[in-house]
Amino acid sequence: MSLFVQKYGGTSVGSVERIEAVADKIAGFKAQGHDLVVAVSAMSGETNRLIGLAQEISSAPTPREMDVLVSTGEQVTIALLCIALHKRGIKARSYTGQQVQILTDSAHMKARIKHIDVDKIRADLSEDTVVVVAGFQGVDEDGNITTLGRGGSDTTGVALAAALKADECQIYTDVDGVYTTDPRVVPEARRLDKITFEEMLEMAGQGSKVLQIRSVEFAGKYQVPLRVLSSFKDGPGTLITLEEESGSMEQVVVSGIAFNRDEAKVTVVGVPDTPGAAAKLLAPIGAANIEVDVIVQNVSADGTTDLTFTVHNNDVEKARSILEGVAIELGAKSIKTDPKVAKVSIVGVGMRSHAGVASTMFNALAKENINIQMITTSEIKIAVIIEERYLELAVRALHTAFGLDDDKISEE
Numbered sequence: 166m167s168l169f170v171q172k173y174g175g176t177s178v179g180s181v182e183r184i185e186a187v188a189d190k191i192a193g194f195k196a197q198g199h200d201l202v203v204a205v206s207a208m209s210g211e212t213n214r215l216i217g218l219a220q221e222i223s224s225a226p227t228p229r230e231m232d233v234l235v236s237t238g239e240q241v242t243i244a245l246l247c248i249a250l251h252k253r254g255i256k257a258r259s260y261t262g263q264q265v266q267i268l269t270d271s272a273h274m275k276a277r278i279k280h281i282d283v284d285k286i287r288a289d290l291s292e293d294t295v296v297v298v299a300g301f302q303g304v305d306e307d308g309n310i311t312t313l314g315r316g317g318s319d320t321t322g323v324a325l326a327a328a329l330k331a332d333e334c335q336i337y338t339d340v341d342g343v344y345t346t347d348p349r350v351v352p353e354a355r356r357l358d359k360i361t362f363e364e365m366l367e368m369a370g371q372g373s374k375v376l377q378i379r380s381v382e383f384a385g386k387y388q389v390p391l392r393v394l395s396s397f398k399d400g401p402g403t404l405i406t407l408e409e410e411s412g413s414m415e416q417v418v419v420s421g422i423a424f425n426r427d428e429a430k431v432t433v434v435g436v437p438d439t440p441g442a443a444a445k446l447l448a449p450i451g452a453a454n455i456e457v458d459v460i461v462q463n464v465s466a467d468g469t470t471d472l473t474f475t476v477h478n479n480d481v482e483k484a485r486s487i488l489e490g491v492a493i494e495l496g497a498k499s500i501k502t503d504p505k506v507a508k509v510s511i512v513g514v515g516m517r518s519h520a521g522v523a524s525t526m527f528n529a530l531a532k533e534n535i536n537i538q539m540i541t542t543s544e545i546k547i548a549v550i551i552e553e554r555y556l557e558l559a560v561r562a563l564h565t566a567f568g569l570d571d572d573k574i575s576e577e
């Protein structure tokens with residue numbers, strides 16, 4: 166008998182029929198004798214609908230009222246799910262974040278969880294009651310309703326699992342696990358049995374949108390075993406775990422290929438090669454809340470250097486206008502931008518102990534005649550910036566080069 170925290174996402178509870186199907190699933194786990202705490206999202210589309218209503222009235226609603234508004238979506242789901250469980254003769258109680266209580270800081274729309282009171286939950290569990298908690302929401306010290314950012318129900322699930330020291334946090338969603346890469350790009354992509362927290366962060370950070378990144382960070386920090394599964398199709402899903410506990414991955418060098426189409430390249434040409442130049446250029450970019458990803462600076466030959474970095478496509482014009490002033494001040498020659506670039510990364514903890522991974526990657530790209538514009542590495546990742554139109558080709562070539570799309574690498 167185990168204690169599971171299960172999180173059901175928006176599509177999994179997207180209609181009354183689906184809520185009933187989730188209730189059936191929970192009934193099955195109860196029949197096996199498990200204790201269950203369930204966190205749910207709003208029914209699919211509901212959060213967007215609520216945001217739309219506010220926008221019809223105002224282009225600048227206050228964050229506090231937005232939280233009061235969007236938190237209602239999850240409240241509907243917890244009640245409906247409990248009603249469905251009661252119909253099946255299962256004891257269940259719903260709680261809003263405020264009732265639990267899930268205490269957060271006061272940063273509306275992106276609040277962080279500070280503490281979860283588990284007393285009520287424990288008392289219910291000891292009476293064999295399924296506890297159903299509204300995801301995505303909490304309350305601050307002054308009693309204001311807060312929310313955790315889009316996709317925040319994942320974090321509610323993980324935080325509950327950490328606070329309760331649950332045996333596993335199971336995230337039920339519309340995909341049946343984490344894949345070696347996006348199956349829409351590579352049909353031969355395979356579901357991974359296991360992946361480490363670190364790899365998952367690299368995969369998610371690079372645009373694999375299975376879990377809210379913050380929930381993975383949280384799970385890693387508190388060492389909560391996290392499993393992603395489909396609520397529509399039976400299967401083991403993907404376990405996200407610690408490196409030591411993922412022995413089967415040892416022989417695998419690269420676990421997955423991540424990519425991001427939305428990068429744009431900004432180059433400041435002819436920056437005087439003096440201390441502080443990079444700081445002067447990048448500080449106002451950071452101050453404008455523009456996230457900078459890959460940064461490369463050339464070795465200078467003639468006393469000047471080119472500084473190139475990437476930002477999100479949406480930020481490229483803003484970045485240019487910010488830089489124009491600073492660049493003139495610094496005496497740089499010009500600013501060039503190119504929105505048509507993409508990033509492809511190979512990710513794997515196995516890289517730590519294997520040499521030659523980079524050359525395998527670069528050879529595979531060279532064979533397809535794909536030019537590498539920038540390179541960046543970490544201990545468990547090598548990422549390259551390439552021309553966007555070669556993105557799919559690059560991902561497929563790398564997936565093959567690292568043996569991800571055949572059966573040679575056993576997952577057993």
Ligand code: ASP
Pocket residue numbers: 174175206207212213238300301314315316317318319
């Ligand atoms: N309902 C919220 C959203 O759509 C939170 C979640 O589903 O995780 O972002």
Ligand code: MG
Pocket residue numbers: 174316319375376377
């Ligand atoms: Mg989600």
